[in-house]
Amino acid sequence: MSTTVDDMSRRIGAMSSAELAGGRESRVTVGDVTCANPRMVCRDVDVFYGSTQAIKGVSLDIGKNEVVSMIGPSGCGKSTFLRCLNRMNDTIDGCRVTGSIKLDGQDIYDKGLDPVPLRAQVGMVFQKPNPFPKSIYENVAYGPRIHGLTNSKAELDEVIEGSLQKAGLWNEVKDRLDKPGTGLSGGQQQRLCIARTIAVSPEVILMDEPCSALDPIATAIIEELIDELRANYSIAIVTHSMQQAARVSQRTAYFHLGDLIEVGETNQIFTNPKHRLTEDYITGRFG
């Protein structure tokens, strides 16, 4: 933590000659990017903001019923990569994505593919809890409503109760479903956002630092929740807390300045990192 930026760039500079023969462009990810039972398959993904490249040739699989965590110093492109997975980057002017990202074998950047239903399949939970300024009920009901997932009020009620229960919020809010979602505490709001996401029954859930705005108790509740959600969903989570990555994920990917440096079993990454940069980061020498 006490390492200066200067220090860090010297370290990288030293590395680019010693460890990365051929320069940064040809840097290969250490470890196995594939997994046995993949749901999403990303190959050679580049992301550009205008002319600057934020993600450089990243390949990574996200398996069924697993939690993949993405760690790395801030600004290394974790959010950018995550937002590629449900094409949220489409909304940013000048953002360009190349390479291939497949969901169950279907290229999501295919010309004819509509990002709207994609986002129903690949849901997202954001860094700052962002409930709609509507009632708790309406927050969760919104997704099923616009997609026409339910046929009756009773069915919708059922979906809402189920989603809130899975998000571990039901007992706290069942008596005040008509109260504004923005009136909940930060942790409750974030669980409400998770309930809103799972109400449309996605296959993959993307979480971008979902606990960074929460206190430790709320964080613990959400981490527990993520572990339970794994039974039904694939989850990709960006986190700045290595402890969190260690607690919730099965595999961990370490990003650095737009490169995916190392991927592996979470256990292995934290106990026995193969790459110098990964080791420096997890031992707290920088980041």
Added chain:
Amino acid sequence: MSNSQAAGAPPKRTIDVVNASLKRRYARERRFRLVGLAAVILGLTFVGLLFADIIAKGHTAFVQTYIQLPVTFEAQTLDPAGTRDPETLAGANYQAVIRDALRSEFPQVTERRATRALASMISVGAPSHLRDMVLANPDLIGTTREVWLLADDDIDMLMKGHIDRNLPESERRVKDQTVAWVEQLESRGRIEKRFNTIFFTTGTSREPELAGIAGALMGSFYTLVLTLLISFPIGVGAALYLEEFAPKNRWTDLIEVNINNLAAVPSIVFGLLGLAVFISIFGVPRSTPLVAALVLSLMTLPTIIIASRAALKSVPPSIREAALGVGASPLQTQMHHVLPLAMPGMLTGTIIGMAQALGETAPLLMIGMIAFIVDIPSGFTSPTTVLPVQIFLWADSPERAFVERTSAAIMVLLAFLILMNLGAVLLRRRFERRW
């Protein structure tokens, strides 16, 4: 200072330095607050003076002088054939009825010139008032009734003290003789000021005592409704498209610059444009609420677009992300989430634009609203005038009685502006209560 330190003086503590400058800082703060307060007081004083002046000049317009006369509805004059045919009754000589009533009230006045002066005390609108009475109730014929008849504007001015009775006769519009008659009527309790319903129920007139605000008011109402219907959807739609959907490129930049420029174009230019395009090319009838609304919409659109875009910009992006994240289409995101949150700001901008439109005069003069139109408009395509133009026209009239009517019309206009702003505040509240 470095010298004194070198000489061994103890180093100054931060708190002493801070304390030393504190007084100066507080003084500056006080000065700033005083200047601000003075500015507010100055502003309020001017507004107060303006209002006081307008009310002082205008409040007398809400009452009007009436003269009570024993009117005999002579069958001989009104319906010689006794058929009670409405056409005959409508065309009868009510002037004569009034002349007779005056003669019975002032039997001593016989000389021709004096009789005519006596008759001129009653408004030229009085005969039609009697006609309406008879048409509504033909049984009046043959009876004598005490009727309050509208007085001429000179008598009204005299009663309201706008014509000084102590001035020498040669410098006064009303002759000594007439003043004496008025004083006679006063002593008999046959002249009094009553609430001026005419002002609120009729269109304008060459005769001040018959001139009302209703025509201009309805004209303004139709014009504003149409302006709102045209400019609000277009303005909000344009803002939404530019802010949320349009690609950011040179063309949208150009459009943006142009919209900002349009907001600064003098309003009379829009009037000329309206004359050249709407009236000359498209043949929209002139002097109508329709053409006025088209011109005023052009004028208020930039205001609405700019305010709406600012309102859209202030909606937190996290709401958009949330909606897109559960799979809402861009349009759904806008309609369900962004627009409702931006609505208060959009409405404020729109009301400001509408208030501008309500008070606008110059461009309307260009499109024929200056015409002298007595009728109260009955729709979007009937010729009319509007409040500010009516104020302009009355302010330009030589009669003393139009001065108070001008001020009264300004009061009505201000009342409407206040109502509209109040409406804006209420609407904001309503929308903002949704958390």
